[in-house]
Amino acid sequence: MYSDMVTARHYEERLQEEYLEGKQPAFDISAGPIPGELHLAAGHEAAGAGVCQHLRDDDTVTAPHRPHHVAIAKGVDLKRMTAEIFGRETGLGKGKGGHMHLFDPDVNFACSGIIAEGCPPAAGAGLAAKKRNTDSIAVAYLGEGAIDQGAFLESLNFAAVHDLPVVFVIEDNDWAISMPKERVTDLEDGSKRADGFDMPGRRVDSDDAVAVYEAAREAVGRARDRNGPSVLEIQVHRRMGHFMGDPESYRPEEDQTAATQRDSIERLADDLRAAGADDAELDALREEAEARVEAAIEWAKEQPEPDPAAAHEDMWVNPPSGVTDSEPDFDLAGGDD
Template sequence: MYADMVTARHYEERLQEEYLEGKQPKFDISAGPIPGELHLAAGHEPAAVGVCQHLEDADTVTAPHRPHHIAIAKGVDLKRMTAEIFGRETGLSKGKGGHMHLFDPDVNFACSGIIAEGVPPAVGAALAAKKRNSDAVAVSYVGEGAIDQGGFLESLNLAAVQNLPVVFVIEDNDWAISMPKERVTDVADGSRRADGFEMPGERIDHNDPVAVYEAAERAVGRAREGNGPSLIEVQVHRRMGHFMGDAQAYRQDEEIEKLDELDPIPKMEDRLRAAGLDDERIENLHDAATERVEEAIEWAKDQPQPDPEEAYEDVFTNPPEGPAAAETGGDD
């Protein structure tokens, strides 16, 4: 768990550096080696590692638009994921999906940039597992700003009615983009959304990876044994803007300054020392994780750019051919 947390943290910090190249001093979202938006999850690591430790490759995970820490914890190929983020042809989706639309069928992981979009597919995967008499489970991650979406609430209802093996995980970082949670939802504790569907709900405060692990052990075990869905909300702390380039003018300086005190990685290191690991062992774990990230980034940057001719492949429409091409201007 610690190794995955460090991997995810260093990954986000390095992606931030790569992303900002060419975008400063005047921010230009189209410039640099990673054009477009980038949503990073530094500070969210416990919600990912605590749950995914209980999962197998056959289990399905869907993530939101801030997905990298979850992908790492689920075992998504780090090099191919990085190549996808850099838009290279060896990426998970040949560079066409980008960081918000990662898909790795080898470990049954997917994510989406649409709020709460991953919840119905996770419920569908759970329904499929039940019909196949498989013990596979599904886990769907959302932010606290997504828990009022119709797709989320309808999915909870179907999962409860069908007694499906699915776990819903809410990452509560207090901010629905730039709006404080209390201005967008009527419950301070999102796990209470489970009450309306008569399923177990549990909230983990203080961004504690071990508490998440224990809660997930109960929830995933319940699902795998055929006892239906559960909901877990984890208090996490977003250490970066909603997206890269977000000036975060809506946050108080005191809140941002306090984030170091709430950092779950040093606290996890203290747990490891208390469990008997010496500083050298912890440092070796840390160094191996950061080296893995550096290797993935360098590998991705060395990969070829996609051929522009492939733009029409793997999509629903093809360029017009023959007489239709002449009528529409051919290559236009």
């Protein structure tokens, strides 16, 4: 977990540096080596590492628009993910999806820029696992600002009705973009959304990786043992703006300061020292993580940009008007083909 967390933190800090190149002093979203928006998850690391430590490659994970820490913990190919963020041809989506639309089928990971829209695919993956009679599970990550979205609530209902092996993980960083949590919803503990669907809900009140690990072990174990879905909410802290270039003028200075002081990585380092690890071991893990990140960034920057002629490849297009000979390549009746 410590390795995943220091990898994720250094990754976000380095992406911030790369992203802001050419975009200052007057912020220009179109300038620099990384195109478009960028949402970074520094301060969320415990939620990714503590949960994904219990998962396997055949378990499905869907993440929201702030996905990198979860992707790293799930084992997504770091070089190809970085190439995708830089918009390069060798990226996970051939440079067409960007950082909010990462997809790595090798480890069953995907994310979406649409709020709470990872929940229905996770429920679908849970249903598929149940029908296939496997013990794989699905995990859907979302923010606390998404707990009132229909996609989340409908997915809770569907998972409860069909008794699906799904864990819904809410990352509560207190801010729904620029809106403080208490102005978004009247519910202080988002895990209580589970009460309306007769499923277990639990909140971890601090971004303590060990506490997250223990809570996730129970939730993941419940799903893997086919005892149904559950909701887990984790208190995390947003150390950066909602997106890069966000001036955060809406955020009190004391809240920003408090977020940087609550460091889940240092907390876990203290736990490791108490368990017998020495600083040399921790330094070695950190140096290895930083070297891995640097190698991924350098590799990505060396990759070719996509050929503009390929813009319409790998896209689903409606058949031309009048075409009637298109047949599905699957059997709706449930055959073997």
